[in-house]
Amino acid sequence: MPRTWRASSFRYEITSHVATASTSAPTTIHPSRRLVGRAADPSFSLLTGVLPRSRCSPACSLVSSGPGGPRRACLCSRSGSRGEVPTAGRAVEAGGWSGRSTGASGADPPHDWRVRRGSAARTAPNAPLASASSCDARPVRDTESGARYLGLDLAWSARNASGIAVVDATGRLIDSATVISDDDVAAWLSPHLADLAVVAVDAPLVVPNATGSRPVERELTRAYRSADAGTYPSNRTNPLFDPPRGETLATRFGWRIGTARPSLDTSAAVVPAACIEVYPHPAMVGLFGLDRVIPYKPRSTRTIEDRRVSLGVLMAHLEALEPLALAGHPRWRAHRATLATASRPVDLKRLEDELDGIFCAHLAWLWGTGSTALRVWGDDVDGFIVAPDRADTPDRS
Structure with a gap:
């Protein structure tokens, strides 16, 4: 022992x-x-x-x-x-x-x-x-509040906005925000950094392939294509992935990228924090029991009103995740106000990023507390994504 x-x-x-x-x-x-x-x-x-x-x-x-x-x-x-x-x-x-x-x-x-x-x-x-x-x-x-779990909807480029959120050892939302640069990430993280147990990043972390897509991307796309929740290819030919921004941040903060689960002791955060790659779309399909992904992302055929309705659906699903305890949170009330009044795509984009960050934080909490709702797709060598299983829902494409 x-x-x-x-x-x-x-x-x-x-x-x-x-x-x-x-x-x-x-x-x-x-x-x-x-x-x-x-x-x-x-x-x-x-x-x-x-x-x-x-x-x-x-x-x-x-x-x-x-x-x-x-x-x-x-x-x-x-x-x-x-x-x-x-x-x-x-x-x-x-x-x-x-x-x-x-x-x-x-x-x-x-x-x-x-x-x-x-x-x-x-x-x-x-x-x-x-x-x-x-x-x-x-x-x-050791802290009075216990371990914390970080979600990061990370833009591939540091010139674009990213959603970030942190939850406590019980899964309750502590705070969320929109950040841009790596220094913005560091500044926002500063009060929480020493207590992190798991970091869930919606962006590639391990990208060894020079061209094409990673095996995990092909595997996950085959499983979730019928739900319109396939992945995007990442490779080192794309300068945004050479190296991936997520890898750079993990190195900067000392996070351990890998598929091994951390200790289940939620009263303390392991140093270094475990860092996993996640992808919200298949995770939402699996955890929310959806046939298809919620269409809240911008598309040429989707109006602002279409997206507002879809973001409302997403927020309802997130509110139904009891550990997050979102309904009474001041930041969540601000998100509800944004949804009601947004008239520009940029307003909805900020909201979308932050909601993804909150969901990623929930995935980090699930992974760190031993939930069987998630499993590893891929491996540490060629790249991995943590997402729900899809074995009972075969690809119907």
């Missing part, structure tokens, strides 16, 4: 353990213990935050705070944190750190500890420390 220790507002989950030379048993780290640095300044406390490093995974980097200001240390030996934390003796050996643990009340007897390559072990003075095979420390952020 993974062990945890608590320090300030962060909990570090150790997924493998280093034992001392005298025992092979995993070390038990009491959750109430904190590590106090064996430093020149005894009040220097470690493990109060996380910072990314240029050559080290964010999951391995720790920020320490003390009278001398913030300092950074790395739990693994890849980037060499020697000298960055003021310690004595062999404490910085191979990028590790050693210190003493004390109980929250000071009543627990102190123990010598050494942290190295993402693992922790209690050591006697001068006892050798076994090495770990990889850096596997996994920081977990």
Whole structure:
């Protein structure tokens, strides 16, 4: 079983353990213990935050705070944190750190500890420390509100508007907005970034193919073509996908693109957040039980009134998703007012983007909380999309 220790507002989950030379048993780290640095300044406390490093995974980097200001240390030996934390003796050996643990009340007897390559072990003075095979420390952020789930209806170009929304651990909408540039995304995300568990992006994330379409796009289109919910092709010949904007953002924020589901513990957000590609049209068909996709997107044959009616249908379906709790939300009331008064296509476009962002946030929540309503189409190598199954509704084209 993974062990945890608590320090300030962060909990570090150790997924493998280093034992001392005298025992092979995993070390038990009491959750109430904190590590106090064996430093020149005894009040220097470690493990109060996380910072990314240029050559080290964010999951391995720790920020320490003390009278001398913030300092950074790395739990693994890849980037060499020697000298960055003021310690004595062999404490910085191979990028590790050693210190003493004390109980929250000071009543627990102190123990010598050494942290190295993402693992922790209690050591006697001068006892050798076994090495770990990889850096596997996994920081977990604790907050009063629990994990958060982000939906991003991402425009392929940073010159166009994107819809963005975040829901809490219960699936309730916290906020939504329309953003344009990557910096806009970062600014809006700032209050939520540390608490994200899953990010669902309506845009390509993994695009290895030079031309044509990805296998997942062909597979999903075959399944959902009869519902008019097919996908668009993406490839590296298109400069918008070389690299995809979603990949760029995931790298910027340290999100982990992949099909593996995160922990089902909704009281804390895993760092880094899981990042998945979604596509609202087939997801709406599957989750809302539709025969065909709701025609709310702009088309040459659709008038503003046609789209207003369709957006009203979409909003009714979203309101029926109880976890979102949309009806009383101030932002949702503003969306209802926009729908009632919009007279220009641009007004409906902003509303459409934001509704897609809210729905993507709901998909992120479903994925992060273990819902069986969604599955992976495709794979991590050639590209994937998370969407409902369509096995019971064969392609009728």
